[in-house]
Amino acid sequence: xxxxxxxxxxxxxxxxxxxxxxxxxxxxxxxxxxxxxxxxxxxxxxxxxxxxxxxxxxxxxxxxxxxxxxxxxxxxxxxxxxxxxxxxxxxxxxxxxxxxxxxxxxxxxxxxxxxxxxxxxxxxxxxxxxxxxx
Numbered sequence: 001x002x003x004x005x006x007x008x009x010x011x012x013x014x015x016x017x018x019x020x021x022x023x024x025x026x027x028x029x030x031x032x033x034x035x036x037x038x039x040x041x042x043x044x045x046x047x048x049x050x051x052x053x054x055x056x057x058x059x060x061x062x063x064x065x066x067x068x069x070x071x072x073x074x075x076x077x078x079x080x081x082x083x084x085x086x087x088x089x090x091x092x093x094x095x096x097x098x099x100x101x102x103x104x105x106x107x108x109x110x111x112x113x114x115x116x117x118x119x120x121x122x123x124x125x126x127x128x129x130x131x132x133x134x
Contacts, residue, residue, distance in 0.1 A: 004104040020104045024111050033116045039067045046124045 007023040009046040027033065032049055034042030043063050047054040054063065089096050100106050 001104045047125050
């Protein structure tokens, strides 16, 4: 429950469902969400929000480098520079159950995924609106 604890500034051992709701509100109102699993799309969203035109070849190359996205002729893209290697935890395993049981952070992450989709609709409208202005 590290993330909920950090967002609400409360001892990790005394967190409640009310704290989770407060953390959700903070995320919704204060944070432009990005997902590591959708890294390139998230960077594009951050750029749109910041007013950065990321369409140039140089900027696309920079994003690809960070994400280790293969570009033309690059068939050996490796792990993204923004991630660390760690073993995969299989859903249903004992470790999975231990990590997810009573985890406010898991519930917060599921909410963050919803917020990501909602913010994407907003950013999508900004892309369309800015394109219509030209």
